[in-house]
Amino acid sequence: MRNSGIYFRSFVTLLIIVSVAFGWLLLPYYSALFWGCVFAISFTPLHRKLLAKIPAHPNTAALGTLLLCLVAVIFPLIILTSALIREGATIYRRIESGQLNLGLYYERIVNALPESLHRWLEELGIADVFSIQEKLSAGALEGSKFLASQAVNIGQNTAGFLISMAIMLYLLFFLLRDGSSLARTINLVIPLSDEHKQMLIQKFITVVRATVKGNIVVAATQGALGGFIFWVLGIDGALLWGVIMAFLSLLPAVGAAIIWAPVAVYFLVTGAYWDGAILILFGVLVIGLVDNILRPLLVGKDTKMPDYVVLISTLGGLATFGLNGFVIGPLLAALFMSVWSLFPAAINAQKM
Incomplete structure (x- = not known):
């Protein structure tokens, strides 16, 4: 039994070493x-x-x-x-x-x-x-x-x-x-109960699909609409501003308004009242409503995390992982919340 324990610990150590080495190999x-x-x-x-x-x-x-x-x-x-x-x-x-x-x-x-x-x-x-x-x-x-x-x-x-x-x-x-056979293989080697494995895997898949399918579509739509209205109003760099609005729309609480709102203010204070009014109406009634209409349809209310969690995790992901971070950040936040939600059940199972 003692030798068996030594062999197992040695195997786990070797497994960690080769896994880290393989990850380092793929890092570029x-x-x-x-x-x-x-x-x-x-x-x-x-x-x-x-x-x-x-x-x-x-x-x-x-x-x-x-x-x-x-x-x-x-x-x-x-x-x-x-x-x-x-x-x-x-x-x-x-x-x-x-x-x-x-x-x-x-x-x-x-x-x-x-x-x-x-x-x-x-x-x-x-x-x-x-x-x-x-x-x-x-x-x-x-x-x-x-x-x-x-x-x-x-x-x-x-x-x-x-x-x-x-x-x-x-x-x-x-x-x-x-993919199906690979998923079954990964499922076999995860040392968790079937219920917990299913929950974590489903959460992983849901967040990835929600981020790509929902958030990117919403961001692309808002960016395209923002760039379109900038082009109609004759604003320089409409494509560039549209892309910036698309990125900002990934962040709740700020969104594309951080770009079009100051431009609308500039129009109003410089006497271009029609341009300012058109931009405000289009921003509020068209760009702003896209998030409220498309996101629930594409993402689903049950998959959404609190806005403050999405905001912080997205900003942290972008700062840490660059452009990849807008997916990695919310994904890590979702897994963090899921694992901690399983913690009480794991403690109770340990006591039994």
């Missing part, structure tokens, strides 16, 4: 692997429908689902990213040449304010036009410079990008084809 391509798993989970229901029609051809069903994923998601994202980078580069050149100066817009807003409000801004220390101008111009220059630099980075790292894309698509094909 973790984004490709992560998104391969995310897309596989998201498109599994569609794959099952295709497989039900051609049960004797699993490879064809997996390939068909992969092609649909490419057409519906991956290719549009690549095209949008390319257009966004080009527009960022254009805005960078305009800011650098002085054609576009955000500080001047701020100056117009301050000069158009009533005297009482102007004095209040001075007391708060934010009426120093020249100081704010410099900060706004510097911030806009840095942001557009970052987008412009991405065009150079993508050009220089084309080989790495193509390798990551190939790995993701290759993994996605096999996860779609062999």
